[in-house]
Amino acid sequence: MKKTFNIKSFSAPIVTFVATLVLMSILMYACKKPTDGINILVDSQSLSPAPTMLSFVNADSTSVNQPGDFTASITGPGASLVQMVSGGTSFQVSHGILSLSLVKGTVPSVANPVVFTVTGQAAGFAPFIQTVVITQDAPSLYVVKALDYTSSAAGTTLLKTTTTLSGGTVSSATTLTTSKTASMTENATLAFAAGTQFQDANKNTINAGTLTSNIVQLGVGNNALTDDFPGGLYAADALDQSGNAISGGVNFVPAGLLSISMTANGTDVKNFSKPVNITMELNSNTANFATGAALKVGDVIPYWSQNDLTGQWKYEGNATVALDGSNKLSVVMPISHLSNWMCGWFWSATSTAGAAYTACGSNLTVNLSTADANFKGGNYTVYLLSAYGNIVASKKGGDLHNGSSVTFKNLPNIAQAKVAVYYKGKQAAVSTLFATCTTGSLAITVPTTATAFADPxxxxxxxxxxxxxxxxxxxxxxxxxxxxxxxxxxxxxxxxxxxxxxxxxxxxxxxxxxxxxxxxxxxxxxxxxxxxxxxxxxxxxxxxxxxxxxxxxxxxxxxxxxxxxxxxxx
The missing domain is CATH 2.60.40 (Immunoglobulin-like)
Incomplete structure (x- = not known):
């Protein structure tokens, strides 16, 4: 007779220990080979609370080139609570997949979330940064869209070029300008003064004859800037202009972003000996998040840099909107080091200088129902929008089903906002206008037309x-x-x-x-x-x-x- 022992496991060594005890007991019970007819069934669920998968994919969904194997790093306040789903802290990405979980005994909640940042770089792609927020012991999926250095995704544009240097220095004034595409009608220009030296992380000039640049620009013409935004729109550990932590973090409403990577003879460029000006064109249909009016000449927008090793953002200054040589709205950002550079508004949990809004402390839970009560689908995104179309915040869900929900925390005080649900890259449902600080919860039905399979x-x-x-x-x-x-x-x-x-x-x-x-x-x-x-x-x-x-x-x-x-x- 075959016997099955179902063991609830708590750690890998305990699995081995308990299995050994079972076999010893059987050996003492009967004088026969102890494993005859015995199948030990190990339940591994308790080993891996809140299993979390990060799937790294090409932001260009039509490309067959996908991120492969590489090593990731985990930083941030909750880093010590994170492990691979099978245990251990060697965070290896295989075939673009990183499977994580929390360590045994960790109990995340909305009030006490586990927050950490995943960073790394796959060969041929821009460095990625993803902030993960876990609020419950449930599986979750983060699809991280990696920017390919060989092809442009919709809503982005790419410049890949080489520049001649002399001893790590440009001998004459040099500009690098991204191209425009049908889905990205703005460009950006980096201007280097003659004599600019390209330096490493320690501000030593790199003795090189060739500069290789990979520049990706993200705009607001579609959701690319929000969906591909490095680390997500919420920055828990953002710094102010003095380098001090902003209490409660910030939430970004971006107007444009540049991901810049440069190497000189194979050495990463991190600093410049002279200020470099970025002129970034802005989409003319953008609304000023602080005023609700159309963006215009004279408006002021904060700009930020991001540490590509930790994902931390720093408030660098304010840029004034002007017209560039092509008569397009643009801003100029002077920079002295390399990282991601973003121009955009922000709202904060506390009264912070430069913030467009201060949070009112209210949360909003969006409860989703599907017209087909038995529907089980893939991942979805819920956007919180201003009445003027600014993406104020976004939440990614795991599997869309009847009863799915997401919660936006500590909202800004916006009198008229709305929520839009996106599934399979398309808007599936949108709410009516509501006040962020007095609504509390919102029920949205996703229609069958958005979820139905042709033949399930x-x-x-x-x-x-x-x-x-x-x-x-x-x-x-x-x-x-x-x-x-x-x-x-x-x-x-x-x-x-x-x-x-x-x-x-x-x-x-x-x-x-x-x-x-x-x-x-x-x-x-x-x-x-x-x-x-x-x-x-x-x-x-x-x-x-x-x-x-x-x-x-x-x-x-x-x-x-x-x-x-x-x-x-x-």
Whole structure:
């Protein structure tokens, strides 16, 4: 008779210890081989509270070039509470996936969130910065859009160029200007005075003959600036102009941003011997967040720099809107060091000089319902907007379903605001105008037209980890990234996460659409082959040890996935 022992695990050593006790007890109980007919089933959920997946993808959704393997860093107030989902603090990104969790015993809440910053750089992409805020013990997904140095995403423009130096110095006045595109009608220019020396992090001139520049400009013509904004719109540890921490942090309402990376003969450029002027054109349809009126000549906008190692923003000064040589609204920002540079308004939890608004202390919970009560979809974004269209704040959700919710904390005192829900890159629903400080909660229904699959199929997933041929099975708890092929292309894009809890999950997929699943669990990357959903059992090619068999039940319209992955067990 086969016996199964279900063990609630608390740490990897305890799993091994308890398993050993079980086997010793069996050995003392009967004079036979202790493992005969015994299967030990390990529940891993308690090892990984609040599993959090970061999926790094090309901001250009049509590109097949995607971030690969690299090392990430975790900083910020909650850094000591973060681990890989399978334990350990060697934060390795594999195939663009970083699977994190909180350490055992951590209980995040809205009142006591765990906040940390993830930084790093994949080969061929701009450095990324992502702030993560965890408020509950539940799986979450952050899709981090990386700016590719070889292609421009919608709403961005790219300049990749080389400049001749003499001993690390430009001998004559030099300008670098980004190009304009159909989706990005503004440009930016960096102006270097003759004799400007390019310096390293220690302000030593780099003795080089060639300067390589990668400059990406993000504008407000669509949501690219908000969706790709490095670190997110909330900066918990922002500094004022004197270098002091701004109590309660700040929330940005950006007007434009430049991500600048330069190397001189392979050495990172971090400083300049002379001030460098950035002239950044601004979208003429931008509203002044401080006044609510259309942006005009003479308006004043704060500008900021970001430390690319820690993600910390610093208030550098104020820029005055003027007309440039092309008769376009623009601002000039004098800079002396390299980082991300952003021009935009901000609102603060406290009365801070330069803030457009001071927070009133109220929270807003947006409760979402779906017209199809059984709908389970991918990740979504909720934007808090001013009546004039400024994006005041944004919240990314995990899986859109009936009962999804997000909470905006410590809102600014705006008499007329609205909320817009975006799903699959399109606006799915929008609220009527409301006052931020007196509303408290808001109910929004996402219509079936925004969520409906053309022909949905219910999918149930069961995954078991097999411990190196031992009679020990692990029920993994980890987010599995779901990718869907973009129609008419060979490219796949992440559309959501399948949250595997104790080896189980369920979702809906579209009939005749092509997908694959992947995760980074226990220091190993797992991926299925590509599979096309049908209303029949399908064959899923095995890749990286992720083996899946399927069965279809026509009565419930359910396609069942039963998968196994090899996992190392001590």
């Amino acid at each position: 199929v219910n999918v149930s997933v069961s995954v078991t980890g097999l411990c190196n041929g031992k009679q020990v099975s692990v029920l993994p708890s980890a987010p599995f990234q779901l990718y869907q092929q973009i129609a008419g292309t060979q490219a796949f894009q992440p559309i959501g996460v399948v949250n595997i809890v104790n080896g189980k999950a369920s979702t809906q997929l579209d009939n005749n659409a092509t997908y694959y699943l992947s995760t980074y669990y226990n220091k190993t990357y797992y991926q299925t082959g590509n599979f096309t959903i049908t209303k029949a059992a399908i064959t899923i090619p095995p890749l990286t040890g992720f083996n899946v068999t399927t069965a279809y039940d026509a009565t419930s319209n359910t396609l069942s996935f039963t998968g196994t992955i090899p996992v190392p067990c001590n």
